[in-house]
Amino acid sequence: MKRKRLNLKYKKERALLSDVLPYELPLTFSNRYLYHFYRKNNIEYHEGKVRWKKSDPALDAIVRLICGAGPSAQIQTAQVTTPHGTIQQNTLVMKNSQSTTIPFGFKIRHKENEFRELTVCHPRNQLQLVNLYDQYKELILACCSVSPFSIRRPTRISKSTFFMDSLHYGALSKETVGIEQTDKEYENLRSFFVYKDYSHIFRFYESDKFHRCEKKYNKLLRLDISKCFDSIYTHSLPWALYGKEPVKEALTSNPSRLEKTFGDRFDKLMQLMNYRETNGIIIGPEFSRVFAELILQSVDRSVCAELHANEKYQYLHKVDYEMFRYVDDYFIFYNEEKICTDIMELLQLRLKDFKLSLNKSKAEAYSKPIITNISRAKHRIAKLLDSTLTFKFSDVGPAATGAPAGGHPQAAKRGTIHINSNSLTIDFKTIIKESNVDYKDTLNYTLAIIEDKSQEIIKDYLLISGQPGSEEDLCRAFLAICDFMFFIYSVSPRVHTTIKLCRILYIFSSFLKRKEVNPDSRHSVFKLIFDNIRLILIKNAGSEHTPVETLYLLIALADLGKDYWLAIELLCKYFNAKVDPQSGQVQIKMGLSYISIVVLLFYMKDKREYQPLRAALEEAIKEKFKKRKATLSKETELLLLLFDCLTCPYVNLATKEELLDLYGIQDPALRMEIIQRQKYWFTKWTGFDFGKELDAKQSREVY
Numbered sequence: 001m002k003r004k005r006l007n008l009k010y011k012k013e014r015a016l017l018s019d020v021l022p023y024e025l026p027l028t029f030s031n032r033y034l035y036h037f038y039r040k041n042n043i044e045y046h047e048g049k050v051r052w053k054k055s056d057p058a059l060d061a062i063v064r065l066i067c068g069a070g071p072s073a074q075i076q077t078a079q080v081t082t083p084h085g086t087i088q089q090n091t092l093v094m095k096n097s098q099s100t101t102i103p104f105g106f107k108i109r110h111k112e113n114e115f116r117e118l119t120v121c122h123p124r125n126q127l128q129l130v131n132l133y134d135q136y137k138e139l140i141l142a143c144c145s146v147s148p149f150s151i152r153r154p155t156r157i158s159k160s161t162f163f164m165d166s167l168h169y170g171a172l173s174k175e176t177v178g179i180e181q182t183d184k185e186y187e188n189l190r191s192f193f194v195y196k197d198y199s200h201i202f203r204f205y206e207s208d209k210f211h212r213c214e215k216k217y218n219k220l221l222r223l224d225i226s227k228c229f230d231s232i233y234t235h236s237l238p239w240a241l242y243g244k245e246p247v248k249e250a251l252t253s254n255p256s257r258l259e260k261t262f263g264d265r266f267d268k269l270m271q272l273m274n275y276r277e278t279n280g281i282i283i284g285p286e287f288s289r290v291f292a293e294l295i296l297q298s299v300d301r302s303v304c305a306e307l308h309a310n311e312k313y314q315y316l317h318k319v320d321y322e323m324f325r326y327v328d329d330y331f332i333f334y335n336e337e338k339i340c341t342d343i344m345e346l347l348q349l350r351l352k353d354f355k356l357s358l359n360k361s362k363a364e365a366y367s368k369p370i371i372t373n374i375s376r377a378k379h380r381i382a383k384l385l386d387s388t389l390t391f392k393f394s395d396v397g398p399a400a401t402g403a404p405a406g407g408h409p410q411a412a413k414r415g416t417i418h419i420n421s422n423s424l425t426i427d428f429k430t431i432i433k434e435s436n437v438d439y440k441d442t443l444n445y446t447l448a449i450i451e452d453k454s455q456e457i458i459k460d461y462l463l464i465s466g467q468p469g470s471e472e473d474l475c476r477a478f479l480a481i482c483d484f485m486f487f488i489y490s491v492s493p494r495v496h497t498t499i500k501l502c503r504i505l506y507i508f509s510s511f512l513k514r515k516e517v518n519p520d521s522r523h524s525v526f527k528l529i530f531d532n533i534r535l536i537l538i539k540n541a542g543s544e545h546t547p548v549e550t551l552y553l554l555i556a557l558a559d560l561g562k563d564y565w566l567a568i569e570l571l572c573k574y575f576n577a578k579v580d581p582q583s584g585q586v587q588i589k590m591g592l593s594y595i596s597i598v599v600l601l602f603y604m605k606d607k608r609e610y611q612p613l614r615a616a617l618e619e620a621i622k623e624k625f626k627k628r629k630a631t632l633s634k635e636t637e638l639l640l641l642l643f644d645c646l647t648c649p650y651v652n653l654a655t656k657e658e659l660l661d662l663y664g665i666q667d668p669a670l671r672m673e674i675i676q677r678q679k680y681w682f683t684k685w686t687g688f689d690f691g692k693e694l695d696a697k698q699s700r701e702v703y
Contacts, residue, residue, distance in 0.1 A: 008159055012134035013039050018125045019133070020283025022118040022493040023700055024108050026551050026595055027502075027693040029600050031467050033035045033680045034123060038130075042087075045094075045127045054088035058673035061665060063090075065642070066124050068098040068633035071664040084459035099272045101125055103282055105638035106595055108495050108548050118284035122636040127275035129287055132269060134190060136262045141193070143241060144293055147300035148317055149325040151204060153293055154193030154639065158427045171574040191286055201447070203325050204652055205375060215320050219335035220366040221340055222479075225296075225351065228328035230280045232292060236354045238263035240298035244353060275634075289327060294531075299327060299350045304344060313342055330358075360443050377435035377442050382449060384427055389453035389481065391460040393417045417457065418475050419480035424485055440492040447500035450485060452509050476520040479528055486532040493536070498549040500555045503694050505529055509560060510691065521562075531562045534558050537566070541573045546592070550574075551599045558603050559690040568610055575600055577613060586616035594637045597621060598644050598683050606650050621645060625662050632663060643681035645673065648684070 016035045027182065037043070043063065050067055052059070054077055064073055069092060079090040101122035110116035119130075133140075137157055140545060169516050198204045213220075225231075238247045241263040250257045258264045270281050270291060273531075281288050304323075307315045315321055321339050324331040325561045330347070334340045348358050393413045394476075432439060461474050470692040481504070491500050512522040514621070533553045540550045557564060568586075576590040590601070603611040626637060632638055642659055645651050653675075660671045 010157065010159075015130050015133045015192045016126055018190060018700065019286040019290075020129055021120060022546060023286065023697075024118055024341050025106075025120070026548060026599055027555055027690070027697060028599055028683050029595070030682060030684065030689070030693075030696075031126075031139065033682065033684075035124075037678060037681075038127065042089075043127065045124075045131045045173065048094055050094055050124075050127070052090050052377045056092045056673070057670055058677045060090065061670060061674055062093060062677060065639065065663060066127075067092055067094055068101070068124065069094075070279055080211075096272075098633070099124065099128065100276055100634065101273055102275045102631060102635045102637075103273060104594060104635075104640060106548060106593055109493060115409040116283070119282035119626070120636055120640070121273040121282060121285065123639065125269065128269055128272075129325065131165045131289075132265060136266075137192075139262050140290060140294070144290075144297055146295040146326070147324045148304045149300040149322050149330075149388060150297060151197045151209075152195055152294065152326050153297070155196040157192050158192060169404075169586075177495075181355060181629075183383055185227075190271070191283070193290075199327065201329065204324070204326060204331075205372070209324075209412075213333040214368070214370045217322065218335050218368050219333070219337075219340070221332045221334070221344070222364040222366075223332070223344070224359050224362060225328040225330075226357050227357065228292060229283045229288060231356050232281050232295065233276045234267045234354045236295055237267045237270075237291065238328065239354065264295075295354055296328070298327065299354065301345055303350050305342075306350075307343065313346070315339055315342070373435050374441045376634075377431055377437045378445050380431045380435065381442055381446055382429065384424070384431065385449045385453060386444070388419060388424055389450065389477075391458075391459065391464075393419045393456060393464075396485045408620065413464060414467065414469065415460060416475045417461075418482075419477050420489075421480040421483040424484050428484070428488060430641075438492065440494065442595065443488060443492055443494070443497045444500060445590055446488065447485065447504065450481060451500060451504050451507070454504055458507070458511055471521055475512075475525055477523045478512075482508070482525065482528050482532070486536075490532075490536060490539075491551045493547070495549045495552070498552045499694070499697055502552055502690075503698065506558050506559065506691055526560050526564055530557065530560060534566065534570065537570065537574050542576055544573065544590075545568060545596060546596045548595060551595065552602050554599060555690065565607070568613055571600075571604075571610070572613055575613075577616060579612065584612055586612040588616050588620045589600045590619075591624060594622060594641045594644075597641060600649055602683060602685065602688075618651060621651075622658060625659055629662060640682055641676075644683045647678055647680050648683070648685055673696055 013035055016031050016038065021029075021031055030571075041055060041059060042051070044051055050063060060075055061071065064075075067073075073092060076091045076093075078089055078091070079086055098615050099122065103122065104120040105117045106120075107115035108116050128380070141156065144150070147153070149152065155316070160391055179583065197209070198207070204210055208480055208519055215281055236244075238258060242258075242261075246256065271286075274280075274282050281291055304317050307313045307317070307321075318322065320336075321332075321343060322333040322465060332340055332343055344358070364372075388540070432442065457474070457477060461470065464470055483503065487502060489497060508525060511517070512525055533556065535549060536553060540547055542554055557566065569579055572586055575588070575596060576586045577586050579586050597617065597620075601614070604614055621641065624631065624641070628635060628638060642663070645659060646656050656675055657668070657671050660674065665674065
């Protein structure tokens with residue numbers, strides 16, 4: 001699979017595609033249409049004002065909705081000269097109260113019985129962040145260059161991206177990759193900045209840097225910061241940039257000195273998008289990691305300097321010890337226990353200056369040979385899968401096509417593949433047990449190998465596909481792999497691993513949908529996939545928080561086709577709804593989140609058998625808005641849901657008009673213009689390409 005570089009022109013709005021959303025959002029959610037909307041209409045934020053290209057009343061109304069301004073909010077119009085000529089520009093002044101929003105939080109599985117809440121910030125705050133990045137991008141890079149320890153920090157602005165160039169099965173999307181469409185090269189942009197040195201923590205374990213330290217030092221201690229993002233005090237960013245005492249003195253004597261500085265603006269924006277919370281920052285988007293990095297850079301610098309200059313220590317970095325930090329994880333290489341103890345105590349003190357602390361209960365110590373249980377397990381898993389998930393070839397005599405020009409006849413090859421899922425599962429469980437690791441520690445790695453091996457299996461099959469029994473062998477291999485995958489996945493499902501699972505399922509399903517494949521072979525694999533996903537949905541039915549990872553599986557199920565749709569009773573049970581056996585009417589018992597509502601609408605589409613559930617869902621949507629009418633203008637979840645409902649072809653027009661009425665938009669003609677203005681907002685309701693969206697999601701996996 002070849003990777004081609006694509007050079008990018010700088011566009012400030014690109015942060016909307018890479019830095020403002022949690023990676024874990026469902027495949028159906030995308031910011032690309034918001035990105036195009038902002039760019040097409042020249043919508044930008046600057047100094048408390050939102051400006052856009054004058055167009056029509058519908059555009060003005062949509063901007064008011066995004067900005068939280070009422071229908072009668074005054075808009076100023078002026079002639080503005082640009083490099084491309086004179087245009088009419090509209091301006092809306094945003095009050096601080098309008099910038100204050102309530103983020104949309106959704107939960108993902110973190111541990112066996114624990115959830116972590118991730119956050120989507122409001123589109124108006126996303127616009128403000130675009131301006132902040134654009135104005136201070138060089139300063140962010142400079143402030144992130146002072147730590148001697150950081151191995152994941154922004155080092156420059158991204159000027160290129162990569163895409164896969166493969167003739168077959170290398171990329172999942174059915175579309176060929178190209179840049180003929182405006183801004184298409186940005187849609188799968190990995191991140192706004194280029195990061196040093198490692199995009200994933202496991203790459204550090206495999207690096208020359210790690211191995212060099214292992215030669216030099218006998219011991220390693222791994223630590224992390226306790227609830228780092230939940231504990232960050234937003235005001236501590238100015239402390240990190242300008243010094244804690246100078247900032248406190250300035251706030252006492254002359255507060256205006258700090259106003260409109262980079263630290264002050266970033267601090268305030270983090271508060272505004274989190275309903276003015278100062279304790280803790282929102283979790284999930286890349287910009288939150290940038291915010292944390294700016295603070296921890298200061299901690300690292302002070303620790304390194306004090307370890308060297310303080311007579312109590314006088315330890316030289318890269319001589320007496322070597323330390324690395326990956327986001328909020330620390331790695332300390334050392335030889336003497338006293339050095340490690342001193343470093344740990346000093347690091348704890350400097351973190352305390354910023355209201356942070358080390359999680360000592362999770363500290364992991366290693367001695368030479370410095371190899372973790374996880375590394376040992378991964379090595380054994382790689383060997384197991386490499387030897388098991390592969391075609392075995394043997395020569396069976398001269399090829400029927402004859403010899404190549406000037407050479408000897410080439411031998412025809414016979415290929416066979418036999419995978420015993422039970423044996424594979426037992427071997428895998430043995431590795432997990434003997435290595436003393438959890439399933440979750442190796443699952444993502446295991447599925448990544450299975451994805452690569454699955455592509456190799458299909459390529460090898462195409463070399464011998466005409467041989468008797470070859471298709472049956474291949475389908476049996478697919479069945480065994482699926483059986484094994486669903487077993488290990490069901491033990492510890494996570495969003496990242498679900499995405500990997502979906503990619504493998506798509507590789508199998510897209511191949512089996514080929515016309516030449518026997519329908520019985522196709523059905524046997526699809527039925528196994530259907531049955532396993534159905535079991536997972538039943539297991540998670542009725543939970544208080546619909547797990548996002550299982551919503552991915554619902555989308556994967558829809559991709560199998562019309563013969564593999566769930567019964568309405570199971571769908572209702574999964575989403576906490578109840579079907580009346582007498583009337584057939586559906587009652588939704590618990591409030592569904594924006595994500596659950598949208599994925600459910602996406603899955604049901606306009607299918608007649610789901611009409612009772614769809615009708616109940618529309619009523620639940622309207623009730624959701626009515627109950628929270630007091631905070632309509634601030635709630636991220638409600639704005640996302642409003643915009644997606646307006647473009648959803650499966651929601652009744654009357655419902656769309658009723659929702660707009662709640663926002664004070666009562667003119668029927670204006671309502672229709674707003675509804676028709678955008679084809680999509682955050683969900684692509686029609687023409688959805690499962691493979692393309694999986695590719696896009698894979699390209700954004702940076703943490």
